[in-house]
Amino acid sequence: MHIRNRLNIATVLRCACLTIALASGPTLAQADNAKAAKFYEDALARYERKDIAGAIIQLKNALQIDKSLLPVQVLLGKALLMNGQAAAAEVAFNEALKLGVNRAEVLVPLGQAMVAQGKQAQMLEQALFSPTGLPPTVQAALLLLRASAQGDLGEGQAALRSIEAARALDERSPDSWIAESQLNLRMRRPVEAMAAAERALALAPGLAEAHYQQGAVLHVRGDERNAQTAYERALKIDARHLEARLARAGIHVDRNHDAEAAADAAEVLRLSPGEPRAVYLQALLSSRAGDMAKTRAKLSEVVNLIDPVPIEFIRYRPQLLMVNGLAHFGLDEPLKAKPYLEAFQRGQPNSPVAKLLAQVYIGENSVDKAIDVLESYLRSVPRDTQAITLLASAHMSQRRYSKATTLLQSALGQQDIPDIRAALGLSLMRGGQNLNARAQLEEAYKKDPRQTAAGMALATLYLREGLTPQAQRIAESLLKQQNSNPTLLNLLGVVKLQARDWQGARTAFEQALKTEPDLLQAKLGLARLEVAQGSFDAAQARLSALLKTNEQDIDAHLEMAQLAERRGKSEEAVRWLQKAVDYAGPRERRPNFALVQLHERRGEAPEMLAAAKVLLAKAPEDSATLGIYGRAQLRNGDRTAARQTLIHAARQIQSDAGALLEIAGLQTAAGDLAGARYSLEKALGFRPDHPPAMAMLASLELQDGDKLRGEARARKVLQLEPKRAASHTLMAEVMLAKGDTSAAVDSLRRAHELEPSSGSVQRLMRVLEPRDRKAAGSLAEQWLKNHPKDIAVQRALADGHARHGDYPAARQAYEKLLRQLPGNVEISNNLANVLLRIEPAMALKISEQTLSAAxxxxxxxxxxxxxxxxxxxxxxxxxxxxxxxxxxxxxxxxxxxxxxxxxxxxxxxxxxxxxxxxxxxxxxxxxxxxxxxxxxxxx
Structure with a gap:
């Protein structure tokens, strides 16, 4: 018997926690409370001497005084994790994140806490856990954690990529090789697993885990003698290595060395009381000895240990699932065995446990499930006669002889017909893969122009891409076949409206309504037409009539909101959109998007973020949703979270260069230049001559020191768009990268001449200031004479004084700004920093006032x-x-x-x-x- 997977939750958490070093010693947050501070300091001392239970008590005492203590939450999470309380640790770490801890401080232990609860998928899906932007050591640890989670989910290739990325960060660490060996074993690649284990041993010959992993590979390969030797080497280095001891006990059982197996099981239970695998070993040994009463008692002990643990916590712990399923089955409790055997089967579909599970299904008359399990198993083990017999029995009891399921792609490979292509195109379209969808729909429509659904979907895609003539051609072609079809008439009206053919749009919508008087989309089309023509009263009357008929109509609410905003009534627009959100179902996101965008236009950052969170809950993997949520995080000053959200958004986007450009701009604002570069390169892969993407990428290349490539790209942008200020601003960046300040100033002056703005002034000031501070100041002052309310230029002038050490002038400038923007946190903080140099007591007063506000x-x-x-x-x-x-x-x-x-x-x-x-x-x-x-x- 071979038992090797690390499944004791408390042990996993204890070992994992020891890999998380406290960067500088935990700290106390801003609550000025001496008693809480003493509790914290005592907890820290206890934690350092491994009195984890005592540390937890003292940390909870501190939180009784103030639950908002950031460092207390961080240390509590780590202590709870080390103590095996994964769910409570997750809560503490999430509280720390809410309080503002940098994610690098808690990300790995938070991920370990989630994995310990079976939340692998949630951990991998959350943008928070992206390695981008983290310190190398944290990146490496997180990547290995991700690899473990990906392996649990059956994503072997993704896991290997994560391991390789971790290794690139630290080539001398054995951890990545141990992880690769474990993964290769799971993927049934023993040769590769052994090679990785040997690399780990070469790097760390004194590491018990490396010897254990070598033994695990040998064990799977059937070399029990050498596997046992490897386990014993691991135990010689670390006598408390539970996995090595359990694995050696399994070998003893297989070799009928019952006394040795019993000794190992007893030692495991001494080191880790309540370890269910050791108890199950004792049940096996009792059964072998013929002591059935003791066997049942031990099996009962196993289920009493595992049953209270939520199955979600152990769904990726196959040995615990198998042990508890077998224990319940051995106790004649098939219904209790079923969920554990099912969960085990999902992770190990080729295991003989499939036959046991099939018997459970047949016993409860769920024959179809039994057939599914057995057919899956027999695809890997076609010669298992027992399984074949079970399957034949199941089929005969149901008078079934075959069951086939074919995916659209497989069907298309067998028979290329328009119906399948159309269905595939619609499926891709609904999944957001518009470019691939368009190709399939175009092919389907070309082969059969009578494919109405394909034609309408294709016309819709053309409209989204601004290809109005192509959309009109398809709509008119479809109408020739079905000239009285109201849906097609409405489509033609939408096309005409987008083409600004007002009369043509009105005619099409009215014809659709003659055929079908209650066609809602045609009525909304007429309202949109009236808004486009400036007939606001007529549009409002039409929409009000629609809402009298159906007060929950989402489209009418959206149109009412747009109309209200067009009329300058933004508060009313908010109310219409909030109603639409309230009426919308879980799949309807348009009102949510509109509400987020309206709050952004109104400058309401907290409200924008709150609305964006509601939207994100509806579609956490949608690129547009992620993009607008990242923008909301930025508007609220959370750059770190925004970076993770935006890189996740960029990965989801397929074939939309414009969307990727927008994401790249947000990533730049969030300080994630590597993420922005990824997004822009992906965008240019779709549209190689896209000037805005080229310009932004050139700027990033210059920042990365890639001067030749950046300059070549910038000159191409200037050639394509010579009369745009942005092209000359980009050339100024090139000149600065080359050290030619004079040429940069000339380019910026040209940009300012083409499109004078606050931004062009500030850019010119930044370049002028180091070489001619007086000229930069004069430029700002001249601009401010004509634009006295330009806060940004005033701010740039104040910052310049501070940079050059002219603190009295800086103080005067910041105080002037604060009179215009009372309560502005950033300006107030800058003023405090200036005062630190010239009047520390006043700096303390200002800084404390600012701290109270932020x-x-x-x-x-x-x-x-x-x-x-x-x-x-x-x-x-x-x-x-x-x-x-x-x-x-x-x-x-x-x-x-x-x-x-x-x-x-x-x-x-x-x-x-x-x-x-x-x-x-x-x-x-x-x-x-x-x-x-x-x-x-x-x-």
Whole structure:
């Protein structure tokens, strides 16, 4: 008997948690409460000496005082995970994320907590778990976790890609080779599994896990003697390695070494009381000894251990599923055995357990299920006579002789007929693959112009792509065949409306209504026509009449909202859209999109995000939904979350260059340049000469140092669009990358001449300022004379003063801005930073006021923490700066500030770690000189 899969949940969590290093020592959030701080510090000390239960108690005591303590939630999650409480750990980590922790701090343990609960698919689907933008060590750990989850879901190739990506980040680590060996075993590739295990051993000959993995491969290959030797080497290195001991016990059972097997099972239970696999081994040994009473008692113990665990937690733990299914079957409880055997069968469809499950199905008269299980099994094991007999019996009892299911693609491969192509095209269209759908629909319509459904769908696709003449040709062709078809007449009206043929559209809609007076789409078409022509009263009267007939009509509500906004009544538009959302079903997303967009136009960021979350719940994998949700996250300042959402959106988009360009712009705004480049390259794969995508990609290439490619692409854009300001602005980027500032200034002046704007002024200021600060200031002041309300240029002028150390002028400029924009957090924070240089006491006052207004803004927290430190408020400074560090571990300035506070608090080891990390992140950050000096004092 071979038992090797790591299935003890508490053990998995304990081992996994030990791989998560605390980056700098957990921290206390912004609540200024000394008692909570003491609970936290005591919990930290307990955690460090492995008193996990005590740490959990103290952390919960701290949360009794204030549930919003960010670092307490982080440490609690890690402690709960180590203690085997995966669901509670997930809650704690999610609370930490809500409070603003940087995802790099908790992503891996959060993923482990989800995997321990059987939430592999949810973990992989969430944009939060994208490795993009994470530190290399976290990326590697997350990629291996993703590989494990992908393997659980049967996505072997995806798992291998994840493993390879992790290995590229750390070629000397044995972990990726161990993971690859495990995956290859699952994929029934023992040769590759052994090669990977040997690579792991070569890298880490003293690692117990590497020896265990070699033994697992040997065990599967039937080499029990050498497998046992490998397990014993693992146990010599680590006597507490449960998997090696369980696997060796299985070999002892197979070799009839019952005493040795019993000893190993007993030791496993000593190390991990309640390990169900060890108890099942004891049941087997009791059965072999003929002690049926003890056998039943042990089987009952197994089910009593596993039954209370939700099956979702163990659905990817095949040994636990199998053990509990067999235990229930051995206790003559087939109905209780069924869910466990079914779950095991889904993950191991070629296992002989299929026959046992088929017997359960036949016993409950679910013969079709039995047939399905057996046919699937026999495709892999065609010579199993017992299974063949069972299958024949099942078929005869139902008088069935065959069952066949064919997918559209398979059918098309066998017989290329228009009906199948049309159905395939419609399926692709509904799945959002418009380019492939169009090809199939065009082919179907070409082969059979009587394919009405294919023709209408194709015309709709043409309209979406702005190909109005092609859509009109198809609509008219279909009408020649069915000249009184109201649906086709309405389609022609839609085409004419898009072509701005007002009379033609009216005629088509009215003819459709003559044929079918209650055709809603034709009535809405007439209302849209009236709005397009400016007949607002007529449109409102028509729509009101429609709503009297059906007050829940979504389309009428959408049209009413558009009409209200056209009339300048945006509050009324919001009410119409909210009604539409309330009436819409789970698949109807148009009102949600419209509401999100309206909130964005009104500048209502929190309302926009709330509406976007409702939309996301309806379609979490839809690219357009993800795009607008990412935009909402950006509008609310959550750049980290936006990055993950947007890369997920880009991966979902097929053949739509415009959509990818929009995503790339959002990714750039979120600071994810690698993600933006991916989106743009994908867009240009669809449309190679798309100037906006070319321009944006050229800019990113220049930023990445790829000057030759960036310049070539920029010159092509200028050739295609010489009279657009954006083309000259792009050439300025090229000149700057080449170090030719004068030429860059000339290009920016030309861009400003072509399209003068606040943005063109700011771009020219940025280039002028380093070489001629006076000229940059004069440019801004001249612009502001004619545009005194241009806040952006005023802000640029203030920032310039601060950059050049003219703090009195900067203070005056920021105070002027605050008079225009009272309560603006960013400007207030900048003012506090300026005051730190010239009036620290006033800086403390301003920073604390700003913190009260924006308690979760990491820049504000950092400023307030540093201001407290400089003003001698060291305890509060430490709490604030620890909180900022958890939110922004990638910021060297935050780490430097925290190090200074830690040193003041008597924690030199932590201070040294923070300083070293700060310098490693960016050796030339603003306070690098001071950081190095401080570090020297600690050596």
């Amino acid at each position: 308690p979760n803004n990491v820049a504000v927290i950092d400023t307030a923490g540093w201001a407290n430190h400089l003003n001698g408020q060291h305890e509060r400074a430490l709490r604030l700066l620890r909180d900022a560090r958890l939110r922004a571990p990638e910021s060297p300035d935050v780490r430097y500030h925290l190090a200074a506070a830690l040193l003041k608090a008597g924690r030199p080891a932590e201070a040294r770690a923070e300083l070293e990390s700060a310098i490693q992140i960016n050796p030339n950050f603003e306070s690098a000189t001071e950081a190095r000096k401080l570090l020297q004092t600690l050596k």
